[in-house]
Amino acid sequence: MMEILHYEFMRNAIAAALLASLACGIIGSYVVVKKIGFISGGIAHSAFGGIGLGYFLGINPLVGLIPFSLLAAAGIGLLSKKAKVAEDTSIGTFWAAGMALGVLFIGLTPGYAPDLFSYLFGNILTVPRSDLLLILGLDIGIVATVLLLYKEFLALSFDEEYAEVSGLKTTLLYLLLLCLIALTVVILVRVAGIVMVVALLTIPAAIARRYTRTLSGMMGLATVLCALFTLGGLWISWLTDVPSGASIILLASAVFLAVHGKAFFGGGELAGRG
């Protein structure tokens, strides 16, 4: 088993999995308690436009992804908060429009788009060193922001009206949270791909919530679970030669169904533990 560490791509893959798990556990917890999984999926899919833009401009698609996903986050947030458009409508619009832009950019780019599949469905085995540094930088930014604004984000997630009465700029905080989700999507694209990142943003945190009493505890457990899923999926992918994105997501989904299925069939309650 240790011989896999001799390969640089494997060491990079493990580092990427661990770094991604940190952002995934922390931000995924907000996604789950605030019930914004669909928004996160919308941000991820519309960010495909950024990948296309990266190809079109001939730069690292991950770099094109950052501004694009941030714009998508701000757009979805502002449209649903300010413009009196139903939230799911604005999400759906951005979701499809972003993907259409991506397809358009790739169509306009002469020749063939290498690695396109790995951005859509993830391929943790092809993460280059430069992307690791980018992921590390984003991780530091996300962790620092959450450390500084922990009590504000907690109030926003638990009781938005009271947060507003307490003088917090809730719309601004909400947009900031969506931007953190966008950056987490950038980190996770290499692991699970644009199409499947939403699973990593929700499954580890949703399982963690069942076993924790505080948000910080939930974040810690979700990070550990996310690391187990990504490393476990990577291991399965190595053994069976299946695509890593799929094995990671399927492993996470199987555990999720096992945990919740057990509660369902055992008659245990899912919510409201004392």
Add this chain to the structure above:
Amino acid sequence: MSEPLVEIRDATVVIGRSRVLDGVNLRVDAGDFLGIIGPNGGGKTTLLRVILGLQRLASGTVRVFGLPPSEVRRRVGYVPQHLVFDRSFPITVREVALMGRLLHKGLFSRYSGSDRRIADEALATVGLSRLAGRSVGGLSGGELQRLLIARALVSEPELLLLDEPTASVDPEMKTSIYDLLDRLKQEMTIILVTHDTGTISRHVSRIACLNCTMVSHDSGKVNRQDVEHMYPYPVDIVVHGVPQRNLKSH
């Protein structure tokens, strides 16, 4: 004290196409315990939101402590009617109480030991010390209501606004919440909104009726005409100072 704590003049609020408040005047002095009654949809919650500075006025003025409401939020405690939250939210009773300190803390800072002490004292005041470390999801309706009051107390308010604090609790808990308010009224000015016309008159110093327009009773007495004007349906009228004796019931 001559300066009123809350002064609302000719306040009109329009939400969508409906006029929720229409030329409302209200004056609350320090030490008052004002009960605001009125039918559902009569604008009671909106009035509280006006005092909190959460609701914009179409016309009229509102001053709290002589200033615009958004500038004095630190001095006002708010107990919402009910908390819409996910019962599986991972948060403890103490953490919810601590949210009352948000107003006193800057961005980026963390809750300190003294914040925690203040939160624990407030939990003791409402009788929830025993549950401080528990998940909020496991609380009963009455316990949750008392937690919301504790959270408002943690902000150390001079003016306490309560929106239907007894709407979703059983009768026994209702009494204990009113007992708690009786103690709190020694220390702060209270505005309580309710449609619970029966019990409230024993506890408050003044009553106002609100159904888009407002009628205020400085003596703490409600007369029939006013109530019939406010309510489209028959109600019991109670006399203040004489607990629960109905003048006339329908």
